Amino acid sequence: MSGFRFPWDELSGDEAPRGAARQAARVRAPRRPRGRPPAAEGLGRGGGGAAAGSMAAGSEGSEGGCGVAVEHADWVAGELSVQGPAAEAARLAGAAAGAGVIPWRLDHAAMEEDLFHRLAARYPRTGRLSLEGCRAFAAQFREKVEDRHRRALAAVGVSRACCLDLHALLPVPPEVLALGPAHPAARRWLRAHWGTTELRRVVRLPAGRGGRRPPGEALLRFGFFAAGALPFAAVRRLERQWPALRLALRPAGGAG
Numbered sequence: 036m037s038g039f040r041f042p043w044d045e046l047s048g049d050e051a052p053r054g055a056a057r058q059a060a061r062v063r064a065p066r067r068p069r070g071r072p073p074a075a076e077g078l079g080r081g082g083g084g085a086a087a088g089s090m091a092a093g094s095e096g097s098e099g100g101c102g103v104a105v106e107h108a109d110w111v112a113g114e115l116s117v118q119g120p121a122a123e124a125a126r127l128a129g130a131a132a133g134a135g136v137i138p139w140r141l142d143h144a145a146m147e148e149d150l151f152h153r154l155a156a157r158y159p160r161t162g163r164l165s166l167e168g169c170r171a172f173a174a175q176f177r178e179k180v181e182d183r184h185r186r187a188l189a190a191v192g193v194s195r196a197c198c199l200d201l202h203a204l205l206p207v208p209p210e211v212l213a214l215g216p217a218h219p220a221a222r223r224w225l226r227a228h229w230g231t232t233e234l235r236r237v238v239r240l241p242a243g244r245g246g247r248r249p250p251g252e253a254l255l256r257f258g259f260f261a262a263g264a265l266p267f268a269a270v271r272r273l274e275r276q277w278p279a280l281r282l283a284l285r286p287a288g289g290a291g
Contacts, residue, residue, distance in 0.1 A: 110260040112287040114240065115199065115270065119280035121253040127277055128255055131204050134190040135197025135237065139216045141184055147177040198239045199257045201229055205269055230268030231261040258287055 117124055151173035158164035164172075190196075205228060207221075214221040225232045240256035248254060270284045 109263060110235070111263070111265055113259055113261050113265045114285055114287040115257045115259075116283045117255040117257075117280050118248065118283075119252060119277075121251055123277065123279045124253040124255055127273075127280060128198070131199050131257075132195040133197055133200030133203030134187075134192070134194040135200050135234075136187045136191050137202050137207055137216065137233075138188050138191045138212060139221075140213045141180070141215060143177050143181050143184075146180065147173045150176055197237050199234065199237045199259060201234060201266065201269055205229065205272055226264075226268070228268055228272065230266040230270075231264050233262040234259045234266065235262075236260050 117127060151169055154164065154169035154172060155166055158169060159166050191202075207224065211221050211224045216222075222232055237257060237259040240258050242254040242256055265284055265286065267284060270282050274280075274282050
């Protein structure tokens with residue numbers, strides 16, 4: 036999700052502080068899922084609930100989380116099909132379209148301080164980066180995160196780039212958003228109500244498969260990558276909210 040690179044990312048060599056920094060600071064963006072769901076068309080730019088400014092989220096184990104990235108152990112390719120009366124399916128498709136952003140509240144000052152201490156604990160003693168340099172770098176990184184976060188938040192409620200936005204369908208409550216994306220309670224809420232913490236690379240798939248459909252019915256198909264597990268909890272809630280529609284969630288075969 037993050038396109039940000041540290042100054043040392045492209046340098047190598049045993050003596051370069053850049054290589055050491057990658058290993059020591061552990062300040063990384065979450066790994067991108069590889070490939071995409073099969074037969075995808077109309078690739079959406081948003082995720083189905085990507086964290087706004089997620090490059091600023093902390094590790095799951097830190098209460099309140101002020102680190103730089105939340106990492107997921109695995110990405111699971113999934114496919115959701117929705118079938119039922121055409122008018123009702125169109126309503127769900129309209130409700131599902133959104134920015135693909137979870138508008139978390141982020142503590143940028145705490146994030147900056149956390150990054151400074153991570154850097155200061157390692158690099159001044161090597162002579163490669165002074166305390167002043169650590170402070171300046173942390174401040175510059177905060178500016179980058181704040182700008183990215185502002186742009187992401189501005190898209191919420193305006194952009195419809197993501198065809199399956201879980202936050203648009205099943206909004207995260209304000210009191211949970213206030214905790215931040217890395218807070219254990221916030222992540223527990225996501226797993227309990229969505230079944231996953233994030234969707235990425237959400238696409239609308241062709242509706243050609245599924246056999247004959249009764250007159251007046253429509254079929255919607257979505258492909259995506261889910262963080263850690265497929266969003267079965269979200270589908271169960273949607274089934275209760277949209278009783279006229281039949282929802283089926285399954286792993287997507289052939290996605291690399």
